[in-house]
Amino acid sequence: MTRTEYRWLLPSAMADPELPGDRRGRARRTVRDWAVDLTAFLCAVAVGMVTVATIEADPTTPDGVLLADIVVGALACCALWVRRRWPFGVAVGLVLVSAIEPVAAGAMLVALFGVAVHRPFRPVAAVGALALVLTPVQPYLRPDPGTSFVEATVIGALLPLLVISWGMAVRSRRQLVVTLRERAQRAETEAGLRAEQAQRLAREAIAREMHDVLAHRLTLLSVHAGALEFRPDAPTAEVARAAGVIRDSAHEALQDLREIIGVLRSPGESDGDRPQPTLATLDSLIDESRLAGMKVTLVNRVDEPGTAPAATGRTVYRIAQEGLTNARKHAPGTEVTVTVTGAPGEGLTVEVRNPAPTEPFEQVPGSGQGLIGLTERATLAGGSLDHGPEPDGGFRVRASLPWPA
CATH class of the missing domain: 3.30.565.10 (Histidine kinase-like ATPase, C-terminal domain)
Structure with a gap:
């Protein structure tokens, strides 16, 4: 599995080790990272612009407050560009800001989603609990004329819960995929080891068979060739008989060798199986x-x-x-x-x-x-x-x- 594939599946802080040439130990963003960050930024900006339009439509809102909302909302959206380096800190900061600034709500939801995807349960639960505790603050300080306090509080609590649940589901799926990939790789490795062991056992069996078969034939050759060497004056009939034994033994040795080598051939290359010896x-x-x-x-x-x-x-x-x-x-x-x-x-x-x-x-x-x-x-x-x-x-x-x- 390549580094890019792991980055798709694992949290950036866990999946991105220090790369060569990066003195601070930070992983470089890939093209996919830039696309995801740009999409998250644009979503937060879109939510902020809708919120600004709603605030601007209220004639009771002072111009100074509207300008402050726009500036704070823009800073909150820009903060999302550093969430990969400090996901937990950015999420906590945006939760605190969104408690009094409705324009930062979109950026806060994006930050919560990132924490839920890239961090374990405890920090996610902590920032989620902080968001729930601060939910009633904004409707109390800056109530919406078209929405009651209870409705605004319920909606403000449900949105972070939904985003955090979605992020945790994505994290669980990615971890499952990683686990399945690791199991598949482990299974492939074990299958390779089993294949190597089977090949080793097959080689040992072939070597044992070759020794048992050829030693018998070659011993005959050695004995009778030695007899001819040390008895050159033996009768013609005895020499002929010894030569016949040598010839037959050599022929049988070649046949047995072909039989053993045939085990190593592919199924389509066999010249035909000779009958195996039995009792x-x-x-x-x-x-x-x-x-x-x-x-x-x-x-x-x-x-x-x-x-x-x-x-x-x-x-x-x-x-x-x-x-x-x-x-x-x-x-x-x-x-x-x-x-x-x-x-x-x-x-x-x-x-x-x-x-x-x-x-x-x-x-x-x-x-x-x-x-x-x-x-x-x-x-x-x-x-x-x-x-x-x-x-x-x-x-x-x-x-x-x-x-x-």
Whole structure:
């Protein structure tokens, strides 16, 4: 919201901070301010001229009094030009003057309206009470021949009350608009923060998915490429088999990468969604690992894997995939056992266990982020995961996930 918009809504003393180049700390008038002040001045002058014409029509009015009324009325109207600087003081002064000078009544009403718009309730109530107390003074000192004292007093009391009520209504509306604008801005800010948080969570999920998927494929590439490097005299059939595994793993890694990158694309840019892994596709993961030369035993005690929830089955698949990847990197040549048990209402449990390696091997570097990602994945799925070394030197990863009845 710009400064000019706030000036339309807030009192000038509250909404106009000190501007650069204004040594006295006063806000410069805008074009709208000049238009409002000129309109208020002309309205006060019009009321004063009508009052002067009424006084002049009374033959009993001395010329000196008429001249004094004109001068005082003109000064009262001119005082409105400084009401933005001293709204309360100008209003009090005009209330006192209008108590004995009817020509200043128009300027007094304009000043009361300005105080009601730009000041809180207490000063408005004080100046309003002063105006009501002094209302009977003018009809008593300068009675109107065509109006009784009671009528003049009632009219003189109603006009300030109406003007003050109108000004307070304008102030309330402006404050309401400001509050609504602030709430809208706060809502936009909160929506932006929620969007940023959602993007951060989405990036974390994509990074976790990318690690779980690509680490499995790239480990195959590393292991078999290392075997070809250190065994250049291997039989032709074994070299061909290792090259085939490398080729297939590279192809699958590219496909998985396209799938993950597809999440970041716009809806119209997708090349087509590949089916997500589930508990029913766990057998294909085991077959792929066996084809790569691993010794894997699958113990699946789930009667109907296809009935498991898709999200839970995908989590089981990723945990088994990461467990096989870690075993291939840190315990090559050992027999890995993957055990899956569970039923609806009892939950799902997946365990990946491997013994300690018996032969020396080249250590494949790892960052440990895979197990951290699996723990987060299991927690997000409503379950838990624990991992650690076994007494015989092996390693175990075990996760428990919910499966509603």
